[in-house]
Amino acid sequence: MARLFTRVRLIAGALALAVVLAFAAAATSPASAQQVNPTASSVKEQQLLGQLKSIQGRGTIPDTKSYVLEHPAGRDWREFRMVWLQWIGALSILGMLAVLILFYLWRGRIPIEEGRSGRKVIRFTGFERFVHWLTATAFVILGITGLNITFGRGIILPWLGADSFSAWSEWAKYAHNYLSFAFTIGVVLMFLMWIGQNFPTAADVEWLKRGGGMFTKKHGGHPPAWKFNAGQKLLYWLVVLGGIAMMITGYMLMFPFYGGMTVGSMELAEVFHGIVGVLFVAMILGHIYIGTAGMEGAFEAMGEGTVDVNWAKEHHPLWVDEAIAEQQSPKGPGLVTSTPAE
């Protein structure tokens, strides 16, 4: 009986051992198959790039903007700068020059139809002219130095050489940065001093309908206007709005990362600054043309401040009587007469 019990115990023990071994084997073999994969739950670059414009994390250096790990959107900006802006700039500026040359060949210099009267009327005060030329000088330098950043590498660099071009471009950058303040002051003053005369009137509708009389050669083709015609009013508002756009985007680029700006917002600022800038240059080319070579008797308005009465009657008939009356009033300076041409 005792021997039987011992045998049963032995069998039971062997069975138990077998079961334990079997479990152990079962426990070890799946372990190698189920090895922990730490990347299964980890962040994935492609997934992040698919979801976000840039990959942002946390860093330990004080420069928080460096916590952006990747920002592939810079490639879109590169495409804009190297392809789109070059085309927009070249087409708008060269296109404007072509239009002006063709217009000059067809229309010639727009004359004072009645000839000069020899009597002059004050058109712009000394202060108005100062503000105009302050803005104009700043604009010309800003325009040239701005175009240098976009087109200089392709056009000027090859013949100026790397060192000289770099030296010029560095000065151009400083001029562009610092003259922005003069331009800003000029645009703000122009906005304030001319806003009263630049609201649209009924005469402007008529002026626009007749294309400002620019596209007809027949006498008396100029539609009537007050101190500023609709074209000048359009220019005024475009300069004010364009100037404000250039200021905001320009100062965004000049003060990088201020006020929580990101690379993305600065790229966007550069896109606007570039597009508005080249269109602005094209528009001002038209303004320069009509104020100098394109029209007899126009430049002296901003040059000397006075215009010939006949010019004023042809271009701004609604304004001229008022202006003459004001000048001849006891408080006015009196009508200026120039020495008649011999």
Next chain:
Amino acid sequence: MARMKFLCDADRCIECNACVTACKNEHEVPWGINRRRVVTLNDGKPGERSVSMACMHCTDAPCAAVCPVNCFYTTADAVVLHSKDLCIGCGYCFYACPFGAPQYPKVSNFGSRGKMDKCTFCAGGPEADGSKEEYEKYGANRLAEGKLPLCAEMCSTKSLLAGDGEVIAQIYKERVSRRGYGSGAWGWQTAYHETIAT
């Protein structure tokens, strides 16, 4: 000639910032400028990873494409370098760079930028190799001495690899196949238009 690349194995990076410190020390990089930095993603959450990032020395580098004065050049080792004599500090390379590599010392008011500074892959600049001028402008030129970038050389976990792209890609592949996982070569698709199949 080799095609030099960086590769950060994010599964090994322990965010010790030794690469950052090594770089600053080796090149005597001034205050406020970091040629290399470590960014931690999903910080404190499951799946957190840290990546050491600097200039990746891109193929068809965007910085070089947009530079208004064309101050960038690519060496025979495909390292993207620039001339501080030509740089005008306009900031355009920073807008174009996908990795935030270009850094600018603040030299005046109005936020205007000084000459750009960035990782040189420890390959100096256009001046004579190992010259005093080169060291002052760009830091040490270890490549000319037959050494690899210090950040990778002294990485404690050998997470950051620097060297011939083919070789480091092979090392990474072997690692991934041996340990059975890998979160990929961060930045390679953006910088080199290729990635490492694992």
